[in-house]
Amino acid sequence: MPSETPLRVGLIGTGIFASQRHFPAIASIPSTVQLAACANRSIDKAKKFASETGIPESHVYDSLASLLSDPNVDVIDALLPSQFSLQAVKDAISAGKPIAIEKPIAANLAQAKEIVAIARSTELPVAVLENFIFWNVIPEIKSLIEQIGDVVYFSHYCTSPFNFNNQYLETWWRQKPEHVGGFLSDGGVHQVALFTEILGQVDTLSALTTQVREQSGDVDTLTATLKMKSGVLGSFTYTSAVSNPRINKLSINGTKGTVIYDFSDKASATLMLYTDADKTGKVIPVPDNVQEGVPKEFENFAEAVQKNDKSLLKIPPEKAFHHFAVIVASVESSKNGGTSVKVAEP
Ligand SMILES: NC(=O)c1ccc[n+]([C@@H]2O[C@H](COP(=O)([O-])OP(=O)(O)OC[C@H]3O[C@@H](n4cnc5c(N)ncnc54)[C@H](OP(=O)(O)O)[C@@H]3O)[C@@H](O)[C@H]2O)c1
CATH class of the missing domain: 3.40.50.720 (NAD(P)-binding Rossmann-like Domain)
Structure with a gap:
């Protein structure tokens, strides 16, 4: 062709x-x-x-x-x-x-x-x-974390209000999900994609999940402690089953500074850089069409x-496999009372 x-x-x-x-x-x-x-x-x-x-x-x-x-x-x-x-x-x-x-x-x-x-x-x-994965902010965050020394810890926290009129709730396959984790894998893989694209893959995790809304069809709320393959520690919370406001925030802490990307309001996301030299923080313009x-x-x-x-x-499928495997490992960990689970490899 x-x-x-x-x-x-x-x-x-x-x-x-x-x-x-x-x-x-x-x-x-x-x-x-x-x-x-x-x-x-x-x-x-x-x-x-x-x-x-x-x-x-x-x-x-x-x-x-x-x-x-x-x-x-x-x-x-x-x-x-x-x-x-x-x-x-x-x-x-x-x-x-x-x-x-x-x-x-x-x-x-x-x-x-x-x-x-x-x-x-x-x-x-x-x-x-x-x-x-195609958000323009990803390369921007990657370049900022070069200014914060060694990355030690991150927190990816995403909670949003349950929407009873959500059009996706009407689909039969989401109401009776065959996909592991139901809404956790449906929406949660996006969040895993975002933080792993910046911080690398997850090695092991311990997680707890729960189901808040009957309409979710399966567990809909997840909180996990992560150890990345790099040795960086992290936490990941994801739910779309709670109440207002929507909070979507990725904080990355290093030995010499912190980067915070707050995309709670997608139309006015903010990116902040704090360093030892600038403790009050600098606002970094978020590149255009971040959501496109x-x-x-x-x-x-x-x-x-x-x-x-x-x-x-x-x-490629290997990368998407990892995003999904993080959710699958979280569901498995929770079923075993939050024990540590190694994320599966393809
Ligand atoms: N990237 C994102 O942000 C994003 C957002 C939303 C959805 N998605 C993905 O897009 C895909 C579709 O989601 P959607 O929300 O558009 O769902 P949807 O409206 O239910 O669309 C699914 C389509 O698949 C068809 N289908 C259902 N069962 C089938 C079967 N057994 N064999 C063949 N076709 C079948 C349905 O046809 P019938 O109407 O005849 O059943 C329907 O047209 C999913 O993989 C979802 O994860 C991605």
Whole structure:
């Protein structure tokens, strides 16, 4: 495929995130990717998506097999409940088509390991979409922590109010989750992605979880003590089941200073640097479009496909495996009364 030609995307799973985020993201970079076809097991929903996005009815299907047979489709974009992502990866790779799946990588570690194994066995890019990794603030924080001596400890604290009108609560697969940890893996992997992208991978952890809201379908609240592979210690609290206000804060403490990224209000996030020389702290401007990770995910996926180089992927399955494995280890630790658990490797 010539590099100047936009990749033709076949999208499967025409649900909420497909309409609200993938379609606008793809439409915003037309010289890189274009929606060519779509599929959904309930075909009416696929037809509605097609009419809203300009996909001709001749390229609307009710199965992945049909989508994969469409010669106008170069790559697959799969937005399925996570327990179906493994089969989608198997089918796409068998059909010789690169695929991007949404986070979390899978519903359990066995499936996640299979996805990693398939991705390792092929030159076709298999991407896991994790938009937080593309936040512009990440390289900024990484450069700031070089000014705070040795990093000793961090705290990643994310609590947000339970929203009874949350559209995602209506989806059947979130109400009866097959994915380990329910909402903890659904939303929590984003947070793990953020702090591990800055601080490296987690080695061991001890965690407690609880379920606050019946509507969550499973545990929805987590607090964990972490030991990173680097030796840095940390704590991670995540829940979307409590009350106001939303608090999203990453504090990183070093021997000579502290960096605090407060993204409680996504529209006005703040980044602060405190050092021995400046104890009152300096406000660092947060780079623009900090939340706009989704188009960048597609740009990165497309680059890896166009250059036929899977090493260009920012989130290969191994990395997404780790994000998910941290949540799985937390759930396991809590079931054993908070004992220390080593985070699984793929
Ligand atoms: N990165 C992010 O911030 C973010 C945010 C939200 C969601 N996501 C991810 O995006 C994906 C979709 O989430 P969503 O919120 O859009 O959910 P959704 O609205 O429920 O969409 C899921 C789609 O998958 C289809 N589907 C369900 N069961 C299926 C099956 N057995 N076989 C084939 N298709 C099936 C559904 O079709 P029917 O309607 O016919 O059942 C639906 O169109 C998930 O992986 C989720 O984790 C990511």
